[in-house]
Amino acid sequence: MEFYTKPGDYDPINYVPHQASHGTKELWKTFWLLLGITILDFIIYFVMPASGLRNVIFIFFGIVKAYYIVGAFMHLKHEKINLALIILVPTVFIVGLVMGLLYEGNAISLMK
């Protein structure tokens, strides 16, 4: 593992920062959490009658699962904040697109 102390020594193609192992404790915790939420999804589907609230719960659980996969498994929680932001901020706009097109889709169904 090499590190460059002078800017001229920096080789942008082959530079690989040293990654230390953080142990497996967090990873197993995330695994049990994802498994638990999936089982909860399964239970809620049968216990609760279909409703808007149930859909909101499912989407909320989906976002929680996504947070743990991206944060712990993909290690984004431990990356620099500016890297995390350039990846996460653009995806926020998708939510707006979804809202807009669901509204428009609903309007189309009323005119059919």
Added chain:
Amino acid sequence: MANQAEATFEKQPMWSGGRSPFNVSYGKLMMWIFLLSDAFTFSSLLVQYGAQRFSNIETAVTTQWPDPASIFNHFPFMHGLHLPLLFVSVMTFILIVSSVTMVLAVEAGHRNSKKEVQKYMIYTILGGIAFLSCQAWEWATFIHEGARLDSNFFGITEQGYKHLESVSFGDHFEWQDGDRTWGPVPFAALFFIVTGFHGFHVFSGVVINVVVYIMTVRGVFERRGHYEMIEKAGLYWHFVDLVWVFVFTFFYLI
């Protein structure tokens, strides 16, 4: 010693060149950018699904969008039983397990433990193959029941809904005449397109994992001094899992 050198390096101005501003390697940054663009690809498919679904809410003219979980109610070796959501949950479980073995391989790579990396990569590859097999079975069953890309025989009638409501989990169930009619076409079409596209990603993930596994066995990373390639393959593999979380939510649960 290395830490001291790293600290000196970290103190250099971030954006004036001569260092990696995100403190990641070139390959890993490019993998993240690729995943971002892939996220947009999947989003466009899911957005289309949402818009199509909302434009097919039951009116006097259009049939209702079918409840997906009650259509995917089969389980291998339990023919004819009504087991909604069970098989998809098993598939989700397989993908979560293969995700955790992947991340364990990455962690083993940080400790430069070639043996453990090999072991966990094998588990991950097996998980991927198991998931693909499940998906093939599900597609075959769905097509056998009458789903096509260009038509959808899952417009469930009032009688069909009564029939579905009358059976409980684990009961015998088979579609009766008059249960189904022609429904909104995008239901089956988008199911095939989105799960197919996701399955293709799983397939390419398995191929990438096999390549990385062979490189590990041949000692490429040992000679290189770091196992970063496992991390890059891992990022892709976790992304596939991430997409499945949303496919599972929107195509099966809701």
